Structure formats: structure tokens, C-alpha cells
Amino acid sequence: xxxxxxxxxxxxxxxxxxxxxxxxxxxxxxxxxxxxxxxxxxxxxxxxxxxxxxxxxxxxxxxxxxxxxxxxxxxxxxxxxxxxxxxxxxxxxxxxxxxxxxxxxxxxxxxxxxxxxxxxxxxxxxxxxxxxxxxxxxxxxxxxxxxxxxxxxxxxxxxxxxxxxxxxxxxxxxxxxxxxxxxxxxxxxxxxxxxxxxxxxxxxxxxxxxxxxxxxxxxxxxxxxxxxxxxxxxxxxxxxxxxxxxxxxxxxxxxxxxxxxxxxxxxxxxxxxxxxxxxxxxxxxxxxxxxxxxxxxxxxxxxxxxxxxxxxxxxxxxxxxxxxxxxxxxxxxxxxxxxxxxxxxxxxxxxxxxxxxxxxxxxxxxxxxxxxxxxxxxxxxxxxxx
Numbered sequence: 001x002x003x004x005x006x007x008x009x010x011x012x013x014x015x016x017x018x019x020x021x022x023x024x025x026x027x028x029x030x031x032x033x034x035x036x037x038x039x040x041x042x043x044x045x046x047x048x049x050x051x052x053x054x055x056x057x058x059x060x061x062x063x064x065x066x067x068x069x070x071x072x073x074x075x076x077x078x079x080x081x082x083x084x085x086x087x088x089x090x091x092x093x094x095x096x097x098x099x100x101x102x103x104x105x106x107x108x109x110x111x112x113x114x115x116x117x118x119x120x121x122x123x124x125x126x127x128x129x130x131x132x133x134x135x136x137x138x139x140x141x142x143x144x145x146x147x148x149x150x151x152x153x154x155x156x157x158x159x160x161x162x163x164x165x166x167x168x169x170x171x172x173x174x175x176x177x178x179x180x181x182x183x184x185x186x187x188x189x190x191x192x193x194x195x196x197x198x199x200x201x202x203x204x205x206x207x208x209x210x211x212x213x214x215x216x217x218x219x220x221x222x223x224x225x226x227x228x229x230x231x232x233x234x235x236x237x238x239x240x241x242x243x244x245x246x247x248x249x250x251x252x253x254x255x256x257x258x259x260x261x262x263x264x265x266x267x268x269x270x271x272x273x274x275x276x277x278x279x280x281x282x283x284x285x286x287x288x289x290x291x292x293x294x295x296x297x298x299x300x301x302x303x304x305x306x307x308x309x310x311x312x313x314x315x316x317x318x319x320x321x322x323x324x325x326x327x328x329x330x331x332x333x334x335x336x337x338x339x340x341x342x343x344x345x346x347x348x349x350x351x352x353x354x355x356x357x358x359x360x361x362x363x364x365x366x367x368x369x370x371x372x373x374x375x376x377x378x379x380x381x382x383x384x385x386x
Contacts (some may be wrong), residue, residue: 008167031304032142036149038307039068041156041187047154061154068150071195072143073221078226082219111275175322182318189290191227193278198228200270201235208265212258224266227308231290237265289313 023030043064050060165173188276202225209217217226220242240263246255297309 027199029142029145031301031308032145033149034308035304036146037193037358038187038311039071039146039150042191043068043150043154046158047157057155061151063155065147065151069143069147071191072146074224075229077177078222082223085219114357127240178322179315179318182314183311186314187307190307191309193275194229196278197270197274198225200274201225201228201266204269205235205266208261212254212261228270231294231310232287233291234267234271239267289317 026033029151047057047060047064050063051057055063089335138214159228164176168176205221206217207225209220214220220238225240226235227235227237229236239258242262243255243259246252246258290313291311294306295309297307297312299305
């Protein structure tokens with residue numbers, strides 16, 4: 001019998017072909033859909049909590065969609081506003097920058113040529129500004145699509161999961177749940193942990209930059225907090241950039257002061273105080289892997305690689321762990337049955353002490369509704385005629 005005669009194999013091939021065609025046709029919005037799915041993963045437990053507390057699913061989805069929208073604005077808009085508000089000092093710096101910069105330190109003088117660097121930076125900033133302005137209509141449409149998808153998926157979160165679980169057996173369901181947990185923990189590490197650490201960075205950076213004598217200390221603190229989303233480097237990028245500007249102006253002591261205070265208090269202290277307390281949300285990935293995924297994702301798929309890169313590496317780590325667990329189970333499999341066969345041929349009944357509970361699912365044998373993203377029955381919506 002040909003493998004095409006089997007209905008599941010035949011439909012599996014059709015599913016793969018249709019998926020490839022769909023990705024090709026919808027490629028321009030694939031990463032918008034991916035971005036929306038990551039937010040839904042993070043917000044789903046809060047949605048379940050709101051519904052459990054009596055809030056109607058429609059209102060819970062709407063409230064969390066607003067949170068997601070504000071979160072997106074909080075990631076990108078502050079940096080753009082700071083650059084726009086400080087555009088004149090930035091342009092003046094590049095316009096008035098000397099052709100040659102001399103740094104004196106430790107009795108030695110170092111010369112850095114800036115004549116060829118300044119025009120390149122100026123042209124790059126101009127092209128980026130023009131590109132953002134021309135892409136504004138497309139960005140607005142993608143933001144609308146993002147908001148729509150987040151609301152729809154939060155309103156009915158369990159449909160896709162239930163459909164997938166009905167097509168696979170129990171062992172595959174356990175593996176899917178393992179991937180689900182890994183994705184959720186990774187996204188919490190990328191969103192929730194980074195956002196909480198960013199807020200603490202902002203609070204610490206405010207007095208540090210103010211005491212260092214910067215009039216734009218609030219803007220610098222905002223940028224430092226947002227840069228916490230860059231793994232490993234984080235707000236140290238802002239600190240090093242400020243020190244470089246001070247050194248370029250000939251104020252080496254101020255540059256050293258900014259480096260010492262900034263790297264120790266702004267860059268290191270939030271990671272040392274808050275991040276260990278939230279380590280359980282980081283999916284057990286070391287910072288080095290996060291950084292590799294971050295850089296590789298950006299180079300491969302663009303800005304969305306900030307999320308896609310670490311997530312891909314996290315799924316790779318989970319796959320290795322599942323393979324290792326499978327090898328360990330096969331290695332320690334007993335060659336003979338541990339218990340001797342029963343003396344009689346009668347089957348054990350439910351009242352003779354035999355445990356008939358599925359060890360994986362416990363007393364609740366419904367794999368669709370157990371764990372992960374739950375699907376609540378919106379009875380109140382049906383009763384209201386919606």
C-alpha cells in the first residue's frame with residue numbers, strides 16, 4: 001500500500017505544501033504575525049487570571065491588547081523621540097567634530113582620524129530618517145494588524161492548541177507541551193525580565209547621569225533602560241558612547257568618571273540585583289546563547305531577530321534536552337519485567353489496589369485542557385447572544 005493511501009500522511013503532505021505557499025504569499029507580514037504571537041504567549045497567563053477573577057473574555061482580551069500596544073510603543077517610540085528632540089546637538093556634534101582627535105593618557109598620545117568617519121555617519125542618519133518617513137504608512141498598517149491579531153488570539157486562545165492535540169497521540173502531546181513551556185519561559189526572559197530590569201536601570205540612571213552633569217539626564221536614562229533589551233551589552237553601550245564623546249572633547253577625567261559610575265551602577269547593578277531574582281523566567285539559557293541568538297537573528301531577519309534569534313536557539317536547546325532524555329530512557333530500560341506475572345489469568349479490577357490513573361495526566365485524563373494555554377468556555381458570551 002502506498003503511503004499516500006494513508007489519510008494522515010496524505011493530509012500531512014498537503015499541510016506542508018499549503019504552509020509553504022502561505023508563507024510565500026504572506027511573507028511581508030510573517031514577522032508581524034510572529035511578533036503578535038510572542039506577545040500572546042506572554043499575556044495569556046494574565047488573560048486567564050483576569051477571566052478567573054470574573055472579567056469577561058472580551059474585556060480581558062481588550063485590556064491586554066492595550067497593554068501590548070503600549071508595550072510596543074514603549075520599545076521604539078522613546079528612542080525615536082529622544083533622537084528627534086536631541087537632533088540639533090547630535091548634528092552639531094558631527095558637524096563640529098575635528099578631523100583628527102588626540103587622546104592623551106598615561107604619558108602617551110593617541111591620534112584618531114575622524115575625517116572619513118563623520119560623513120559616513122551623517123549620510124547614514126539621513127538615509128535612516130528618510131526610510132522611516134517613507135515606510136510610515138506600511139508601519140501603520142502592520143501595527144493595526146498586530147493589534148487585531150493580539151486581540152483575536154487572546155479572545156479565543158485555545159482553538160489552535162485543541163485542534164493540534166486532536167491530531168497527535170499522547171507522547172507527541174508531551175513533547176509539544178515541553179516546547180510550549182520552553183517558548184513561554186524564553187519569551188518571559190526576553191520581555192518581562194528585560195522590561196523589569198530596564199525599569200530599574202532607568203531609576204538608577206536618573207541620579208547617576210544628573211550627578212555626572214548631563215542636562216539631558218532623563219532622556220539618557222530612558223535610552224539606557226530600553227537598551228537593556230540588548231543581551232550582554234545592555235546600557236553599557238550608552239555609557240561607553242558618552243565616555244567617547246567626553247574623550248573626543250578632550251575631557252578625559254569626565255570620560256573616566258562616566259565609565260566608572262555608568263558601568264558599575266547603570267550597567268552592572270540592575271543585573272546583579274534584579275535579574276537573579278527573576279532567573280526562573282529565563283528558561284535556563286546562559287547570557288552567551290542569548291547574545292549569539294540576538295546578533296545572529298538581527299543579521300539574518302532584521303530587527304525582529306531580537307526575539308526570533310534567541311527563541312530559535314532556545315528551541316534548539318529544548319530539542320537537545322528531549323533527545324538526551326529519550327536516550328537516557330532507552331539506555332536504562334530493563335531487559336526483563338520487574339514484577340513476576342500474576343498467578344491467575346484474571347484481569348485486575350479497579351478495586352484490587354491497581355492504579356489506573358495515567359501517570360502523565362494525573363486524575364484529569366483530558367490532554368487538551370491540561371496545562372499550557374487553556375481554552376475557557378465563554379458561556380457568558382453565549383448567554384448574552386454574542
